[in-house]
Amino acid sequence: MRKVADCREFPSEINCTLTIAGTEDEVVAAAAMHAVAAHKHDDTPELREQIRGMLKDEVAVG
Numbered sequence: 001m002r003k004v005a006d007c008r009e010f011p012s013e014i015n016c017t018l019t020i021a022g023t024e025d026e027v028v029a030a031a032a033m034h035a036v037a038a039h040k041h042d043d044t045p046e047l048r049e050q051i052r053g054m055l056k057d058e059v060a061v062g
């Protein structure tokens with residue numbers, strides 16, 4: 001089961017629509033890099049906890 005992080009549900013001021021899917025660790029790592037690069041967040045344990053808390057199970061389409 002892959003996990004999904006949807007940036008639309010992440011508090012941001014740039015209306016980002018990125019969705020990241022993969023294993024939990026992959027998504028947290030990629031989303032943290034994205035948050036730093038695109039949202040000017042600091043890569044902190046708190047940020048990663050916040051990302052981990054917004055992960056959802058990927059919904060299979062079809």
Ligand SMILES: [Zn+2]
Nearest residue numbers: 007016018038
């Ligand atoms: Zn984003």
